[in-house]
Amino acid sequence: MPVAVIDCENFYVSCERVFQPRLRGRPVVVLSNNDGCVISRSEEAKRAGVRMGVPLFEARPLIEEHGVEVFSSNYELYGDLSGRVMEGLEGAVGAIERYSIDEAFFGLDAPTDESLRAAGLEIRERLGKWTGLPVTVGVAPTKTLAKLAVAAARQSEKRPGVVSLCRPRHAEEALRRLPVEKVWGVGPAYARALRAAGVQTALDLSRADERWVRGRLGVVAARIVLELRGVSCLPLEACPPPRRSVTSSRSFGRPVTSLAELREAVAFHVSKAAERLRRARRMARVLLVFLETNRFAADPQHAPAVSAALPVPTDLTPELVGHAQRLVERAFLDGVEYKKAGVMLLDLVPARPAQSGLFDGRDRERQRRVMEAVDRLNRLMGRDTVRPARVGFTQAWRTNCGRRSPRYTTNWRELLTVAA
């Protein structure tokens, strides 16, 4: 059965446009956390020459010249709209594989190539009507070719919205037109090696000697070669594999030198990470705390990462915060300007309902109920309604996000006003 993929166009920018129609037809960009880099661009912003991933301060001249509208990222809004897209798609096609915030794979079957494309078009129109977001649909014999179909659709002057590469003739034409570094799974390092060996296009790669590719770049790259030939190596995964790690980290709005502030920041990240751990119904056996200096500065770098095996697998925020405080002390060096802090929860195991340690001297069941109540309150009343005191109240180390749009769909105070 052919594989299909939907991919939302310029997802974050499109989300902003759903609630601010005046942004349509205008150059718009959305920034990364801390208003650092450009991570989503409208077509108009791309045409103006704003590159993906460029730091805001470097993009300033172009932004001013073309009157580009700039937004801080609003992940609550994007996450909510993503959920609506995914649910809409599931309603239309059944089981899907959620691949990222704006992409999903699914099986799509129809007797002819024409009817496949018609089915793709119907999905595109349905999602457009339900969510206001434009999506591109790619259909092909393998995931890698389906992604390539999306790239072909985006590259084409006609902007078809749906492309099928189920016919070998169509696949070959698309492969010929696509530079090798645009193939899904080919990053800068592979591209350099391939180009140096004379592999310039996706078609060249599909015709490369698979054993040579495996020897030179490894099995992952060899799989890409096969996938480009229409041999499926990456199956659809309808149920996501259990989570293996949870990270929470953030750059600071300004350099931080005090242990007290680092403790607060780390407690904040532990609290965020533990919440996600509980939502995934997992417990951690290892906790890791890391600090980083500004890697773009010429100053000496210090990027410690210290970890501890936890005595009992846990998802309890207070317990994790306690361990994290000891780790941050071990990592901290006096007199260093830190730019980033974070935590990782590793070596995750399933959270079984009554995981009470007999000898660890804590009433875990009671604490677990407290956590459930906290999570519920934060879900209902907005995040951070209840949080550990250790995260502090001023949070001077927090990030900049001066241009965030309202959280139209997830915060009562920020609902869309239809007529003022």
Add this chain to the structure above:
DNA sequence: TCTGGGGTCCTAGGACCC
């Protein structure tokens, strides 16, 4: 002055064992 965050998988090399 200003440079994101969160994931996964694979590989190479070392330690250790028989």
Add this chain to the structure above:
DNA sequence: TCTGGGGTCCTAGGACCC
């Protein structure tokens, strides 16, 4: 001249994705 061979496990680092 010639220096075992083959497992497993772990880890750090690299590669990729969005």
